[in-house]
Amino acid sequence: MLRFATLVTELDQTNSTLAKVEALCRFLSEASDPDKLWMMALFSHRRPRRGVSSTLLRTWAADRANLPDWLIEEAYHIVGDLAETLAFILPPASNPPQEQGLAPWMEQVKALASLDEPDKQASVLRAWDQLDKTTCFVYHKLITGGFRLGVSQQLLVQALARHTGLEPNAVAHRLMGDWSPDTTDFHSLLFADDQADNLSRPYPFFLAYPLDNEPDALGNPAEWQAEWKWDGIRSQYIRRGGQGFLWSRGEELITDRFPELQPLQKALPDGTVIDGELLPFRDGQPLPFSLLQTRIGRKTLSKKQLKEAPCLILAYDLLEWRGEDIRQKPLSERRELLAALVAATGLPDCLRLSETVRADSWQDLARARLAARDQQAEGLMLKRLDSAYETGRRRGDWWKWKVDPLSIDAVMIYAQRGHGRRANLYTDYTFAVWHEGQLVPFAKAYSGLTDAEIVQVDAWVKQHTLDRFGPVRAVEPQLVFEIGFEGINRSPRHKSGVALRFPRILRWRQDKPAAEADQLSALLKLVE
Numbered sequence: 255m256l257r258f259a260t261l262v263t264e265l266d267q268t269n270s271t272l273a274k275v276e277a278l279c280r281f282l283s284e285a286s287d288p289d290k291l292w293m294m295a296l297f298s299h300r301r302p303r304r305g306v307s308s309t310l311l312r313t314w315a316a317d318r319a320n321l322p323d324w325l326i327e328e329a330y331h332i333v334g335d336l337a338e339t340l341a342f343i344l345p346p347a348s349n350p351p352q353e354q355g356l357a358p359w360m361e362q363v364k365a366l367a368s369l370d371e372p373d374k375q376a377s378v379l380r381a382w383d384q385l386d387k388t389t390c391f392v393y394h395k396l397i398t399g400g401f402r403l404g405v406s407q408q409l410l411v412q413a414l415a416r417h418t419g420l421e422p423n424a425v426a427h428r429l430m431g432d433w434s435p436d437t438t439d440f441h442s443l444l445f446a447d448d449q450a451d452n453l454s455r456p457y458p459f460f461l462a463y464p465l466d467n468e469p470d471a472l473g474n475p476a477e478w479q480a481e482w483k484w485d486g487i488r489s490q491y492i493r494r495g496g497q498g499f500l501w502s503r504g505e506e507l508i509t510d511r512f513p514e515l516q517p518l519q520k521a522l523p524d525g526t527v528i529d530g531e532l533l534p535f536r537d538g539q540p541l542p543f544s545l546l547q548t549r550i551g552r553k554t555l556s557k558k559q560l561k562e563a564p565c566l567i568l569a570y571d572l573l574e575w576r577g578e579d580i581r582q583k584p585l586s587e588r589r590e591l592l593a594a595l596v597a598a599t600g601l602p603d604c605l606r607l608s609e610t611v612r613a614d615s616w617q618d619l620a621r622a623r624l625a626a627r628d629q630q631a632e633g634l635m636l637k638r639l640d641s642a643y644e645t646g647r648r649r650g651d652w653w654k655w656k657v658d659p660l661s662i663d664a665v666m667i668y669a670q671r672g673h674g675r676r677a678n679l680y681t682d683y684t685f686a687v688w689h690e691g692q693l694v695p696f697a698k699a700y701s702g703l704t705d706a707e708i709v710q711v712d713a714w715v716k717q718h719t720l721d722r723f724g725p726v727r728a729v730e731p732q733l734v735f736e737i738g739f740e741g742i743n744r745s746p747r748h749k750s751g752v753a754l755r756f757p758r759i760l761r762w763r764q765d766k767p768a769a770e771a772d773q774l775s776a777l778l779k780l781v782e
Contacts, residue, residue, distance in 0.1 A: 257285060258293065258356040259389040265405055274405065278413035287440040288357035294414070294443075295435050296396075297405045299505070304399040305366025306374055308336055311398065314375055315340045318382060331725045334677020337394030341387050349383045360435070363396050407458075408646050418444055423458075426645045431455035432507055454499040454507065456490040457527060457573050457581065458645040462635060462652035469616045469636060469655065479585060479639055480611040480619055482631040483654055484568060485543045485741065485755075486533035487550075491515070491567055491605075493522040494577075500532075511552065512565050514604065521599045525577030528592070529643075530569040530608065540568075540630040543755065544743040568608045569596055570635075573643055581643035588643070619655075626657045632740060633657045659738035660780055661760055665768045666733045667693055669715045670726045672700065680715040680727065681708055683759075685737055687750070689774035693731055696750035696777065697739070702759030711762075734763040734771050742780050752777050 264277040282290055295301070316326050321343060333339045362381070366374055378397070385393055407429065414429075415422040428444050431452050472478065488503040498519030500509040509515075512532070522528075534541035534549075545563040549555065572592040573581050580588060596607045611634060613619040619634060626633045633656035641651035664685035672681035682700040686693035703711065714733065721728040738760040745753035751774075 255354055255356055255359045255385070255389050255392070257281065258289065259392045261293070262392050263388060271409065274409050275413050275416070278405075278410065279416055282413060282417040286355055286357070288435070289355045291435050291438070291440040291443065292356045292360050294410065294429065294440075297410050298407060298429055300434050301396070301399055302360070302364045303367055304397075305363060305369075306378065306397050308398060310371070310374070311340060311378070311394070312336070314378060315344060318379070319343045319345060331671060332677065334671060334673040337391050337398065340394055341391040344382055344390060347383055347385055347390075357435070359393070360396070363393075366397060411645075414444070420444065423645050426458040427455070430458055430505060431501075453495040453497060454492060454501075456492060456499075456501040456505075457529075457579075457643075459488060459490075459503050459529070460571075460644045460652060461647040462637075462654040463647060463649050465636065465653040465655040469619070469653070472616075472636065472653070475613065475616055475619065477639055479589070479637045480613065480622075481570070481608050481635050481637075482611065482626065482629055483633045483635045483656060484531040484533055484540060484608070485630065485632050486531040486540075486546060486568075489530060489532040489567060490573070491518060491522075491526075491528045491530070492574075493519065493524060493526040496524065498522070502532075511549065511555070513555070514560065514564055515567065517601050518567075518599070518604050521601055521604075522595075523576060525574060526595070527572070527574035528567065528569050528595075528605070529571040529573055530567040530605075532565055533568055534563040535566045535568075535606075536564055542630065542743060543741060544753070564603070566603060567605050569605060570608050571643060583642070584640045585637055585643075586639045623655060623657060659740060659760070660742065661736050661738045662687065662772045662777060662780075663734055663763055663766060663770070664697070664737050665693055665731045665771045666729065666735060667695060667731055668726050669711075669729055676708075679708055679712045681712070683711075683735075685735065686731070687772050687774050687777060689750075694750050694774055696748065696752060696774070697737060697754050697757040699735075699737060699757045699759050702738075703762065707762055731768050734766045734768055736760040736763055742777065744781055750774060750777070752781060 258281070261277055261281045265274055268274060281293060285293065312323065312326055316323050326339065326343060329343065330336055330339045333342070362377060366377060369377065381393055382390065407426070411422050411426045411429065414420070414425045418425070425444065432454060433443060433452070490501045492499040492501065498509065498516070499507060500512060500515060502508050534545040541563065546565065549559060549563055549565070552559070569592055571585070572588045572595065573579070575591055593607055596605055599605055611619065611622050613622060623634050633654065636653040636655055638651040644651070664687050666683045667686045668684035669680040670682040671677055672679055682698065684695050684698050686695045711733070715727060715729055718730040718732065719727045720730060736759070737757055739754040739757045741755035743753055744751060
């Protein structure tokens with residue numbers, strides 16, 4: 255556990271990619287195979303389910319430290335991280351043992367979920383008796399399910415490839431799919447025969463970079479494929495071993511949640527993997543993402559939900575054909591095979607080919623892009639016709655050319671401290687627009703300002719606070735910000751009657767008084 259806590263500390267204290275890879279490699283060279291496997295699981299978001307609630311943990315820590323609850327709560331709002339707060343306030347370990355590996359500790363963490371409350375408390379108190387401040391902080395992260403760190407899948411792949419001598423693409427593929435330390439071991443996961451051990455394993459997704467400038471620098475438009483960028487769930491449909499599997503980009507197996515796609519299991523040939531977008535679709539048109547949201551997370555669906563938001567896959571690419579990995583073939587060849595496959599399948603309510611946007615010039619494509627919202631799309635995807643299907647996000651061959659966000663000028667009415675490194679700054683804001691002379695809240699946002707602007711706003715919040723509600727401050731309604739968002743829908747659950755998709759701050763409108771901020775009617779017009 256100490257070795258893993260040291261790794262966490264090293265990763266948290268650097269922004270250098272090289273330093274992070276070096277730290278991961280050191281851990282891999284020193285740790286046991288079970289510890290390596292658990293490290294891989296934790297850094298690829300495969301954590302055990304939460305074993306202890308934050309409320310219980312605070313109560314036990316307050317009792318152990320002999321501190322009142324209100325003081326711990328106040329300290330938490332200053333520190334911005336509960337795991338770190340509790341590690342600070344707990345007295346030193348009274349019975350530190352010799353170093354144990356990560357795997358034995360993870361077995362204890364997993365066991366917490368099945369214990370009753372007295373046994374949970376006894377297990378946690380024993381751990382506190384054995385852990386120093388650093389390892390205690392990591393332990394809290396593990397038992398609360400809040401373990402997040404700046405380690406991308408690409409960094410983990412780089413370190414594992416260097417450690418094992420495997421090709422990075424092979425490692426990335428191995429890390430995909432439905433595995434956990436309970437179902438495999440380090441050697442089997444990375445070195446066993448590909449298809450034999452996991453029929454359902456998807457391929458790593460190829461992701462596009464945003465195109466921030468005009469596309470003229472990309473060269474001849476005839477060398478590129480343009481298609482609509484849809485607002486759904488990026489997915490892979492897999493047909494292997496007579497079975498069908500649907501994976502989301504977040505590596506979640508969601509086959510059972512979309513029963514309308516079941517005919518694909520029989521219609522597609524064995525050894526087929528399709529990359530596409532899962533979309534609500536009816537009468538030849540994609541439906542708003544808000545309808546898809548009504549189905550996300552639901553394991554049982556009513557007939558009404560299936561009728562109101564029927565889903566299909568708009569196919570972008572073909573990654574595996576008749577059991578052969580064809581990702582290194584040019585996109586033009588993969589696309590030709592995909593078009594023939596979709597046509598032969600003959601299930602337009604389950605599978606359709608994504609529409610390409612034909613144009614003779616970049617100017618023509620720019621005009622088409624402006625009509626994206628009319629298509630329920632977010633913009634265009636630009637893909638080089640001779641490109642392979644790579645792993646992760648890479649520059650050069652795939653670009654997403656999104657339409658400019660919708661925007662509204664709004665007044666900040668509440669502010670709350672951030673978390674982690676921003677725990678001492680007010681960075682999370684609530685915004686409102688005018689309606690019949692009153693300010694009506696409609697969105698929260700915490701990104702978009704520069705570091706210098708955050709410091710300015712933080713100082714202003716502290717000087718213009720009207721009231722406090724726990725960690726939240728009500729402030730004088732003076733500051734105006736332009737809020738950008740990707741979509742808007744009616745929502746009876748919100749006081750404003752609307753819900754935004756991906757709200758963020760575009761700029762601080764220091765040139766505009768609060769009285770000139772937008773009206774709620776302007777938001778409602780955007781809905782229409």
